[in-house]
Amino acid sequence: MLLSLAMIISGCATPPPRDQSNICEIFGEHRDWYQATAKASDKWGMxxxxxxxxxxxxxRFKHNAKPPMRYFLGFIPYGRGSSAYGYSQAKSDTWDDYLKDTGRYFASRSDFDDAVDFIGWYIDKTHRVNKVAKQDAYALYLNYHEGWGGYRRGTYRSKAWLQNTARQVEQRANIYHLQLQGCEKDLKRGWLSRWLFG
Structure with a gap:
């Protein structure tokens, strides 16, 4: 019975968007994601x-994403690289801080609404702690990866791969922002308006 229940739950999990290169396609496929992200944007100012x-x-929008398993001698598993999990890849300690700060004790890392709210919280705290603008996706991502203390210490400066990844995040955020300008008016329409007017 437990196995059947697990299969039903996993079968109900929201699949990743088919076209992840276009934010209009992402939100068009998962309209509730737009509503959740817009709510988090209003709440946290990002x-x-x-x-x-x-x-x-x-x-890549997988609800149950985890870091890859590590292997000793190439075949003996001995754990994952970190406790990161879910849409946002939030680590357990940071997620616990978020729960305490927000009082959202029933939030889940595998729930999109909770994950996007967590990222908003992290961005807001990054802005307050390290004075990074909430539009600066490059510096925000460096904080997200290295932590607030690591960013202040400049740990990312010796990691060319991380700086490159942060630039990619920034470029994608810029592309998504431009794409959203062309579809956000439609995304804001309720189901009744879409049903009546197409």
């Missing part, structure tokens, strides 16, 4: 495109 570019980079 552009909608930024958390979506983070999610693309971190999990």
């Amino acid at each position: 552009p909608i495109a930024v958390p979506i570019s983070f999610m693309y980079q971190e999990s």
Whole structure:
């Protein structure tokens, strides 16, 4: 019975968007994601495109994404590289801080709405702690990866690969932002308006 229940739950999980290169296609396929991201944007004061570019980079929108398993001698598993999990790849300690700060104790890392709210919280705290603008996807992502203390210490400066990844996140956020300008008016329409007027 437990196996059947697990199969039903996993079968109900939201699949990743088919076209992840276009934010209009992402939100067109998962309209509730737009509503959740717009709500988080209003709450935390960040552009909608930024958390979506983070999610693309971190999990490719997989609700149960985890770091790869590590192997000793090439075949003996001995754990994953970190406790990161879910859409946002939030680590357990940071997620616990988020729950305490927001009081959202029933939030889940595998729930899109909760994950995008978590990213918004992290961006807001990055802005307050390290004075990074909420539109600066490059510096925000460096904070997201290295932590607030690591960013202040400049740990990313010796990691060319991370700087390159942060630039990719920034570029994708810029592309998503431009794309969103062409479809956000439609995304804001309710189901009744879409049903009546197509």
